[in-house]
Amino acid sequence: MEALLRDTILDGTLAAGDMLPTEEELTRRHGVSRTVVRQAMRSLETQGLIQRIAGKGTFVRDSKADPFSSWSINSTEDLASYGxxxxxxxxxxxxxxxxxxxxxxxxxxxGTLVSEIRSVRSSKAGPFAYQRNYALLDIGRKVAAQKQIKSMLLAIQQYGNVKPLHMLQAISAVGAAEDVARILELEVGAPVLQFEWQLISVEGTRITFSRTRYRSDRYRHVTKLLPGGG
Structure with a gap:
């Protein structure tokens, strides 16, 4: 099913901007289960060939356009550029x-009271990241009081007067929950990249815990690895 749809897109039978048949139509037309159709659609979306827009349908992406926004985030300068x-x-x-x-x-x-800030980050292609940032209450209040924030991490350092020692980050793939799907214009269960990170201060205090979900067809995270001496 996936190969058939991919070929239909790549050979131009379905052009950029065309709407794909619904899952029900594809199931009936090709005699396969809805599970097979959904798996194929999710895979094509991850490859950047199609775009699903909640409430409207599934459309073919422009193959001449780069579907990704790539970011190499290895320093506070990179974060500033990202913002x-x-x-x-x-x-x-x-x-x-x-x-x-x-x-x-x-x-x-x-049950300890903490500050939670929920936010969405967008590029020209649309919303691509939904973040829920939790911070120690006194620091979180200082950040939440700001009218404009370009980077949660930089805001915590600046307004919370935090000197970071290091960050811990974990990356996984999960299905979009209902709130994530609504904000990122996806279907519930669509694959998203999940980043979880903690900021540790020079005093050894755990300052913040953040969980961000990214649309994999609109965002690519790039990490620069330097040669070690080990």
Whole structure:
């Protein structure tokens, strides 16, 4: 199924901007299960060949355009450039009891009140990242009081007066939950990249825990590895 749809797109039978048949139509036309169709569509979306727009349908991407925004983030200078070339929109500023995983990450007692800032980052292609950032309450309040924020990490350092020692980051692939799918214009369950990171201060304090989901067809994370001496 995936190969058939890919060939149809690559040979020009379906041109850029054309809408693909619905899952129901593809299931009936090709005599396959809806699960097979969904797997094929998700794979094509990850490859950047199609774009699913919630409430409208699935469309063929322009093959001449680069579907990705690539970012090499290896320093605070890279983060500053990332902030200048994309738009961060704050959706909610909350104070909530720390969920169990957040409490563990920040080494807090379960239910301790923390600051939560929810935001979406967009490029010219549209929204590509949905972030939920949790921080120690006093630092989070200082950040949340700012009218404009271009980078959560830089804002925590600047307004929270935090000197970072290092960051811990974990990357995984997950299915988009309902809120993520709505904000990133995806279908529920569509594959997204999940980045989880913690900021540790020079005093050894765990300052913030952040979980960001990225649309894999609009974002590519690039890391520069330098040769070591080991």
């Amino acid at each position: 200048r070339n994309t738009k961060l929109t704050i959706l909610e500023r909350l104070e909530v009891p720390a969920p169990p995983d957040v409490a563990e990450a920040l080494e807090l007692a379960p």
